[in-house]
Amino acid sequence: MPDLTAKKKRPLWYNLSPLNLPVPGLVSIFHRVSGVVLFLGLIAFLYLLDLSLASESGYAQAAGVLRAPIAKLLVIASIWALLHHMCAGIRHLFLDVDVGTSLHTARRSAFAVFIASLALTASIAVRIW
Amino acid sequence: MVNRIIVGAHYGLKDWLAQRVTALLMIGYTVIFLVVWPRPMSYAGWKALFAQGWMRFATFLLVASVLIHAWIGMRNVWMDYVKHTGVRLANLEWPSQGAVSTQSWWGRAAPACAPRCSCRKRA
Numbered sequence: 001m002p003d004l005t006a007k008k009k010r011p012l013w014y015n016l017s018p019l020n021l022p023v024p025g026l027v028s029i030f031h032r033v034s035g036v037v038l039f040l041g042l043i044a045f046l047y048l049l050d051l052s053l054a055s056e057s058g059y060a061q062a063a064g065v066l067r068a069p070i071a072k073l074l075v076i077a078s079i080w081a082l083l084h085h086m087c088a089g090i091r092h093l094f095l096d097v098d099v100g101t102s103l104h105t106a107r108r109s110a111f112a113v114f115i116a117s118l119a120l121t122a123s124i125a126v127r128i129w
Numbered sequence: 130m131v132n133r134i135i136v137g138a139h140y141g142l143k144d145w146l147a148q149r150v151t152a153l154l155m156i157g158y159t160v161i162f163l164v165v166w167p168r169p170m171s172y173a174g175w176k177a178l179f180a181q182g183w184m185r186f187a188t189f190l191l192v193a194s195v196l197i198h199a200w201i202g203m204r205n206v207w208m209d210y211v212k213h214t215g216v217r218l219a220n221l222e223w224p225s226q227g228a229v230s231t232q233s234w235w236g237r238a239a240p241a242c243a244p245r246c247s248c249r250k251r252a
Binding site for chain 2: 035036046052053056060086089093
């Protein structure tokens with residue numbers, strides 16, 4: 001019987017740089033990061049929605065806040081986070097029901113998530129800038 | 130002897146399902162919002178949109194979905210990266226506390242589309 005507890009010499013590979021995260025993996029970690037970003041932005045979003053509905057002057061105040069360049073940048077970043085999270089989420093829902101689970105299709109759809117969310121963000125960004 | 134930690138049944142399945150159901154609700158709201166949002170934007174149009182009963186109800190569903198979705202998501206992130214038991218337990222609390230207090234704040238502070246009003250009897 002082989003001694004399973006014996007220490008075997010295992011290969012060590014500390015240099016991780018030659019290992020690339022595949023595109024579906026990138027979509028996955030961006031899904032997580034964008035989720036956290038959206039969570040942090042949630043309070044500001046709810047506050048502004050509340051303010052804009054409270055009164056005419058509140059609406060003007062909220063619009064004024066959103067006109068500042070830094071606010072626009074934050075809004076565009078949030079929209080990218082939202083669109084990526086949503087596109088990746090929709091892809092995830094399809095994978096859940098076994099649609100597009102082959103390696104080739106999953107890679108293509110992961111690419112599509114990045115391209116679709118970036119293109120949509122760009123088209124919205126030029127409109128609100 | 131197997132050293133098992135028993136945490137109760139179906140938590141994982143419930144959270145998994147909740148994450149999907151709330152995701153579908155939020156996608157649905159987004160589609161509806163893109164159709165009905167006032168163009169050009171004005172206070173009158175904005176206010177009128179959120180004054181309608183169905184929109185209040187939909188917005189209530191949206192806020193509830195966002196909070197449940199964010200709670201489960203943030204908790205999962207937290208459980209993945211924080212290994213120290215004390216810190217873990219102490220901090221698993223805050224997403225739920227945050228979600229509950231946001232929901233109750235929302236109920237008080239947003240009379241225009243307060244979730245409580247959405248359940249109000251029609252006059």
